[in-house]
Amino acid sequence: MTPVPAQARPADLRYSPPSWRHSPLRTATARHIRGLYAGYRDDRPQAVATLARLRRGLGQPLHAQPDLWGLIGFDSYQQELVEAPAPAETKYWKKAATLDRAETALHLTLTLWALHQQSHRDTPVHVGGWSLGRSVRHLMRTKTAGKGADLAGTDGTGTTSRKADVEIDEPLRKRFVRIAAATSLDVMAQRLRELVLLLRTAGLPLDYGLLADQLLRWQEPDGPAEVHRFWGRDFHLAGMDRPSATESREHQDAVPETAGTVTERLPSAD
DSSP: OOOOOTTOOOOOGGGSOHHHHSOHHHHHHHHHHHHHHHHHHTTOHHHHHHHHHHHHTTTSOGGGOGGGTTTSSHHHHHHHHHHSOOOTTHHHHHSHHHHHHHHHHHHHHHHHHHHHHTTOOSSOSBOTTOOHHHHHHHHHHHHHHHTTOOOSOBOSSSSBOGGGGOOOOHHHHHHHHHHHTOSSHHHHHHHHHHHHHHHHHHTOOBOHHHHHHHHHHHTSTTHHHHHHHHHHHHHHHGGGOOOOHHHHHHHHHOOOSSTTHHHHHSOOOO
């Protein structure tokens, strides 16, 4: 798996709603995934079996799968509500409707993460700051580079020219648009699954804590428009998120020392 760029910037959270910056759901999801990954990295049988069960649950109704009870991190979310300092939105997070949506979002997020993490024991694929829009933009970069696009040109200062990012991989752009155009969570789950498989092949990460939060928001009235705005804006902001040519060569050879190395290098909103 290609190492995650050590100096890559996180998504610009100035453009995200305040509750997305300090979300108990985002925090709990990230914490739960880190715990599962630690066991998977160390090849512990229980953790390996848990990820396999989560993968089998992708696209299936949550409560039709008793085998996943206790595995999706809802307990961590409930604990986070108890331990976290009471935010202004305390009542919101404890509403029955929010709890239902959070449970659904956790189920989809954890099953997608288990699919993404499969076979990548040495590198965590959950990395804070790598929003969906940002990961898609970097995936496009790998696609255009593979087609021979002049992505290694510099502006004379050692920094890759922004003109190199003008080319957009149209099939991938359409996949991204189709995710945003999903009219139900079931349809979105299938389209996210297809994208996650591409990210897994390319060795690119995703912020699954943020994704869980956005999937919760998506289920609310007027939520899809808010989520789409964030995805689209972050996709465009990531067009400026290019390492120098020197950094690119270093990243190709870099190997993280520990499971936490990559995440610790990246400023994270987890």
